[in-house]
Amino acid sequence: MKNLAGVYESVVKRNPGEVEFHQAVKEVLESLEPVAEKHPEYVKAGIFDRIVEPERQIMFRVPWVDDNGKVQVNRGFRVQFNSAIGPYKGGIRFHPSVNLGIIKFLGFEQIFKNSLTTLPMGGGKGGSDFDPKGKSDMEIMRFCQSFMFELARHIGPDTDVPAGDIGVGGREIGYMYGMYKKLRNEFTGVLTGKGIPYGGSLARTEATGYGLCYFMDEAIKAKGKSFEGKTVVISGSGNVAIYATQKVYQLGGKVVALSDSNGYIYDRDGIKLETVQLIKEVQRGRISEYTKHHPNAIYKEGCRGIWTIPCDIALPCATQNELDGNDAAILVKNGCFAVGEGANMPSTPEAVEVFLKNKIIYGPAKAANAGGVATSGLEMSQNSMRLSWTFEEVDAKLKSIMQSIYKNASDAAKEYGDPDNLVMGANIAGFKKVAAAMYAQGITY
Ligand code: NDP
Ligand code: 2IT
DSSP: OOTTHHHHHHHHHHSTTOHHHHHHHHHHHHHHHHHHHHOHHHHHTTHHHHHTSOSEEEEEEEEEEOTTSOEEEEEEEEEEEEOSSSSEEEEEEEOTTOOHHHHHHHHHHHHHHHHHTTSSOOEEEEEESOOOTTOOHHHHHHHHHHHHHHHGGGOBTTTEEEEOBTTBOHHHHHHHHHHHHHHHTOOOOOSSSOOGGGTOOTTHHHHHHHHHHHHHHHHHHTTTOOSTTOEEEEEOOSHHHHHHHHHHHHTTOEEEEEEOSSEEEEOTTOOOHHHHHIIIIISOOOGGGHHHHOTTSEEEESGGGGGGSOOSEEEEOSOTTOBOHHHHHHHHHTTOOEEEOOSSSOBOHHHHHHHHHTTOEEEOHHHHTTHHHHHHHHHHHHHHHTOOOOHHHHHHHHHHHHHHHHHHHHHHHHHTTOTTOHHHHHHHHHHHHHHHHHHHTOSOO
């Protein structure tokens, strides 16, 4: 880095210990070097210095009472990172690993991702270190209500619109929405990923996984290949992984492995999605239970081993840094030709380097998994218009958004002289609109 090295150094210095945030910022700034060269006015207006600093960061106490009557205390976060092109928008994550640095990395990525969708949404992210595993339904409800008790004062349909992420799905959104409505006495589209009976959008549940496959289908087709007949490995077994699996089958591919944080299953005949949905969506169980239903399948402890399974296409859909340089080298050695990121920042910088060096078709998260938030944007539109589109209408819009994200990222990569580098292309294409908006609005935020 030449022009932007100082910006990065200052981020590291001012945000000690926030390693995931540093990682996300570094990758973006490296891609933006040529943009800084082309646009000295952005450097002068401090766009780069400002874009790495959240507009607002909120941290709060979340007290709740467990089923034994014991008081528990968790920490809540909402980082309102950038509102240059629309209200803050981004998911809420409930996972014991959550801390400020993780929420900041996610919020920072969200700025560029949301810009890529072509819809008017700024970037934000929230969450808590609450661990939903092993909690009763009533404990989940009480926690969500307490979380929203505080969060409600900071959000609104034209201010900040949260949604789901790891550990937050339809059930949690429902509990949070109920509490928001009670506190404000307003029925508005303040959250997305809502249930269909109370303002949710059809196809939002499927959107991230479907969108990932639509994006990768474009990228793969551009190289004269397709999903047809291909063997696919997908990590995770949550919302994104499940609907990516469904779409891979619809596109003619075969998914042979899925995982959770404990281990992975390998079914050489093809994963039976109905079984996975029963275990994960209905019973909220562990992926290991799959082998009880399908004794021919294998379960192995340790989630990382999933990358040793030979495949044509790999779709990491679990969490950040789940795939390192070593895993990437094994995938390449085994003949994998495409990697699409359903999760946020699942590949370490070393893994990304391996993919780019080996000319793997690599779909970076902020482009490849933007279908979820894009459909959230469509949910916001439907709520504002007070009408709802059919599944087919939303799905068609999602597909066309993913195609244009691919085109914009690919065009930007070409314009800046590295045609196959979608990392650079996505970062530049996402940045352009936000930078232009920040520049036009003067030095406010
Ligand atoms: P879910 O909570 O539905 O599922 C998460 C899955 O990832 C589970 O299988 C979980 O296993 C696994 N996982 C979570 N943390 C870890 C970990 N530390 N190590 C190994 N496995 C882990 O979440 P989603 O499917 O919604 O999210 C998955 C990824 O996709 C995240 O990176 C999220 O940020 C990203 N994403 C989600 C979008 C959405 O619309 N939901 C949109 C765009 C991106 P276990 O049950 O054992 O924890
Ligand atoms: O990472 C993401 O893009 C999400 N978790 C979805 C955010 C949203 O607002 O739908």
